[in-house]
Amino acid sequence: MIWYPEKWRRRWILGRESIPESIWRSVVDQLPFLRGLTRDEFRLLREWSTIFLYNKKINGVQGLVVTEAMRAMIAVQACLLILKLDPEYYDNWVEVIVYPGKFVLDHTYTDETGVVHTRRVVASGESWQAGPVILSWEDVVDIRCESGYNVVIHEFAHKLDMLNGSADGYPPLHGDMDRRIWAAVFSRAYEIFCRQVEQGEVTAMNPYAAEDPAEFFAVSSEVFFTRPCLIKQHFPDMYQQLARFYCQDPAARWIAGA
Ligand SMILES: [Zn+2]
Structure with missing residues (x-):
């Protein structure tokens, strides 16, 4: 339930801010999975994107100039995940940082003997708990529906996952969902997927999903929105859980829109 002042605030934003028609059309045309x-639903997506752009700072680094069209490209994809949820799912942080291309991160971790290590990784995206989302622009525009790759959906799925603690593939479920069913379905699908990767089989999703349960949820969310029929075919139970969490049935609309 949205409390009244927030409803009023959103109406105020929508009355003053809007994504220009030419930019909106151009972004929608570049995203075939819509x-x-x-x-x-398009009207709602545009409204949520407008509120997102009002609430968030989207800053380029390394000399990248972020245009209105680039801001809209990020906002529309981010808001697809919460289309049937609410913008408040993205409330506890403010910034999106955009690099021109892939960027280098130093990850520190502690091994089982207590020794702290630093590992340098090249990334196309990163989400911090209650902190920024970081994106590589060259990956944002690398829309490859045939592979299910989508860095914006991936990173914002992590954001949803982190609403109830660290990313672990277990986002805050709705009251009518059963956490035991979610855990059982995702554990089984993850187990099958990891075995397929180990055996070198062709997989329905990016093998990177085998990294850990958090990456499995983020990658399965990418495929859920961009190649929904694929995930419904290979992991039907997981598709149903994702459909209930996101309150969307992209496979049905994909067929309807074909
Ligand atoms: Zn990830």
């Missing part, structure tokens, strides 16, 4: 959305 096909099948109804007119009302």
Whole structure:
């Protein structure tokens, strides 16, 4: 339930800010996985994206100039995840940092003997708990529906996952969902997927999903939105859980929009 002042604030934002029609059209045209959305869903997506852009700072680094079109490209994809949820799912942080391309991060971790190590990794995206989302622009525009790759959906799925603690593949479920069913379905799918990767089989999702349960949830969310029929075919129980969590059935609209 949205409390009244927040409703009023959103109406105020929507009355003063809007994504220009030419930019909105251009972004929608570049995102084939939006096909099948109804007119009302497109309107809602545009409203959530407008609120997102008002609430967040999107800053380029390493000389990258972030244009209105680039801001909209990020906002629309981020808001697809919360289309049937609410913008408040992204409330506890403010900044998106955009690099021109892949960037280097130093990850520190403690091994089982208590020794702290630093590992240098090249990344296309990163999400920090209650902190920024970091994106590589060259990856944001690398829309490859055939592989299910989508860095914006991936990083914002991590954001949803982290709403109830560190990223672990277990986002805050709705009251009518059963956490035991979620855990059982995802554990089984993860186990099958890791075995497929180990055996060198062709997998329905990026093998990176085998990294850990958090990456499995983020990658499965990418595929859920961009190649929904694939995930429904290979992991039907997981598809149902994702459909209930996101309150969306992208496979149905994909077929309807074909
Ligand atoms: Zn990830």
